[in-house]
Amino acid sequence: MSGAPRPRRRQQARLRHLAALLLAALAVLAVPAVRADQFEYVQLPDAQAALRRLQIGSVVHVYCAACGETASRRMTVRSSGIARIWDDPRGATVYRSPEGRAYWTVEVNGRAIDLAYVYVRDGRRWRNLAAAVGLQPVEVPIVLPEAVTGRRWLCGDGRDDTEREVFNARRDPCQAGPER
Template sequence: MLRKLIFSGVFFFVATAGVFADQAAWIEKSEAYKAAEMINPGAVLRRYCPPCGDTVWTDVTIRQIKVKKTDTQSYQVFINEKGIDLAYTYIEKNGKWMNLAMLLGLKVSDVPEFLSDQKTSAPGNTGHPTDQFLEKCMAKDSTTLGMTDCVNKAYQRWDDELNKVYKQLRSVLNPDQKKSLKNAQLKWIKYRDSEFVLIENIYASFQGSMFTPMRAGDRMEIVKKRTLEI
């Protein structure tokens, strides 16, 4: 994820514009009211934000719809008293779940135009119990705080398993093999710590709450990879 961010140009975009997380949250008055008219109370919309780390969409039952003016003279749509980003909002239209921002003709990126009726696993899901835990956890709470908490819990699970499999492997090795394993693990720990510093330094330049779970996810992937390798 980290290298994809750098080489796809997101680093430059965020550092200069600082608005990647909120693609279509603060919009023009006419756009906000038109969006509100397309959302029906009592219906269901779907929230799906791949850049935020979402692996599956989340259903939201619409109880209340409001349009509010922001401090920047723009407007935002609120569903159930929570501001939404139209780029990550999908409504059912003509039997299809369509991206609301795209329906309004707004330019957004890194999101699909349509959602499938079937929830699918994340590309990085190996079928491992910790991957399954993370996917279910994030499906229950897709807020930035919720996703970050889920990733941190998954990180701890991978770290615990890494220690477990390391001890299991060590128990079946001869003295020379144990020495080699220890040296390799010590080198990996130095590599891990260096990668963590790199991640922190790069994400420090990013603006937007969406990068908090992404940063946690990059840290988790390093430990996950080692656990599956050892």
């Protein structure tokens, strides 16, 4: 009789071990979801506050530390705006979260941006745009470290999928023509 509980204990220990492994695997799979698209969809007051920080002609830095980028890319704000998020791009139904909230996206040069990965000038430093409007991004520096402040320029707009980078130009080398 003393031998019967031992196999049961081993089986329970194995199940606990398997459950711990499963939880660890799920945690690893969930990490990329936390890092990506933190503040691409925001509520209207946050979108409006971000838009006020994105002046036409100003330069911003695009940098995703969580994505493994080693240097930021500069981009001149040629156009900016906000757009509502729709359930279906062809329909008129506004996307709503399970809590019933409607969301907006901020666009720079015709392309939606994630506020957590854009840095705006704040005196002599580059401040995270999400943090600047009162949001709390995770795994991103609040102030862009000088060591990762890149000299590459990000050109292109949202109407075409061509983004090209220009290296080491002191001023904006991107073509500044009228909107297409």
